Amino acid sequence: xxIRPKEGILDPQGKAVxxxxxxxxFEGIEQVHVGRMVELEAEDPERLGELCEKLLANPLIEDYxxxxx
Amino acid sequence: MIWAVxxxxxxxxxxxxLHACEAHGDGAQLIWHESRDLDGVDGVVVPGGFSYGDYLxxxxxxxxxxxxxxxxEAAAGGAPVLGICNGFQVLCEAGLLPxxxxxxxxxxxxxxxxxxxxxxxxALLSIPAKHGEGRYxxxxxxxxxxxxxxQIAYRYAEGxxxxxxxxxxxxxxxxxxxxxxxxxxxxxxxxPLTGSTDGLRVFDRLAQAVA
Numbered sequence: 693x694x695i696r697p698k699e700g701i702l703d704p705q706g707k708a709v710x711x712x713x714x715x716x717x718f719e720g721i722e723q724v725h726v727g728r729m730v731e732l733e734a735e736d737p738e739r740l741g742e743l744c745e746k747l748l749a750n751p752l753i754e755d756y757x758x759x760x761x
Numbered sequence: 762m763i764w765a766v767x768x769x770x771x772x773x774x775x776x777x778x779l780h781a782c783e784a785h786g787d788g789a790q791l792i793w794h795e796s797r798d799l800d801g802v803d804g805v806v807v808p809g810g811f812s813y814g815d816y817l818x819x820x821x822x823x824x825x826x827x828x829x830x831x832x833x834e835a836a837a838g839g840a841p842v843l844g845i846c847n848g849f850q851v852l853c854e855a856g857l858l859p860x861x862x863x864x865x866x867x868x869x870x871x872x873x874x875x876x877x878x879x880x881x882x883x884a885l886l887s888i889p890a891k892h893g894e895g896r897y898x899x900x901x902x903x904x905x906x907x908x909x910x911x912q913i914a915y916r917y918a919e920g921x922x923x924x925x926x927x928x929x930x931x932x933x934x935x936x937x938x939x940x941x942x943x944x945x946x947x948x949x950x951x952x953p954l955t956g957s958t959d960g961l962r963v964f965d966r967l968a969q970a971v972a
Contacts, residue, residue, distance in 0.1 A: 701863070701898065702863075702866065704864055704865070704867065704868050704925075705864060705868065708868055747817070747821060747822075747825075748817070750818060750854065750861055752860070752861050752898075752899070752900075753861045753863065753898060
């Protein structure tokens, strides 16, 4: 599951990373956002959306995406 | 009024909350997070700290504790519930209060005395604040509704909003008014020894709201 701040919500963590990049010689990088990734093994992948809605993400402030491998 | 103060692994302000409840009401007791027993209790404080290590998101795991199930029931029945700092985060995660608390805008943990404005009468309260994730957020339409419904309890006075909270919001209530959450710590401001007793007025406010 990839969980990221919703578009339009100020993401100071992403901004801090973005501001640090020019000092390291990385130019031309914008719109940095920091989220998190949750890896798990599930017997019933059907319920992962519910799991994200109820616990892993806060739908008010975060979007999530489920990738099945 | 008899208060219960919840105690999660990682809580750290439960002792001061207990002391404040004793100063305000007729007694208080600590309730361990695994207990659902709120018998004989009139109101509940969800205290500050770092419940369950604040893993995932602040307050996200505490909301699933047995004690919080009991708090949700008590709140639905009209009992006063006060969430302070991490407690505010827990109540938002539990859906008992609107909105969410995000990382402070400057990413720093801030610890200082703040002035709050009581939105009912404009009174100023001087209360300590200490948090890293206190930036109140709600979508614009929800903020408009909160203003229209009188659910904004406290705002940071001009120059005191150091976490970047939307519309300077420091504390909100639910629609009914019996659940109140705020980031600053009224339980640390109940004794002249520590510089202010304004915190007791927050407890008073909640007691009046359910009287």
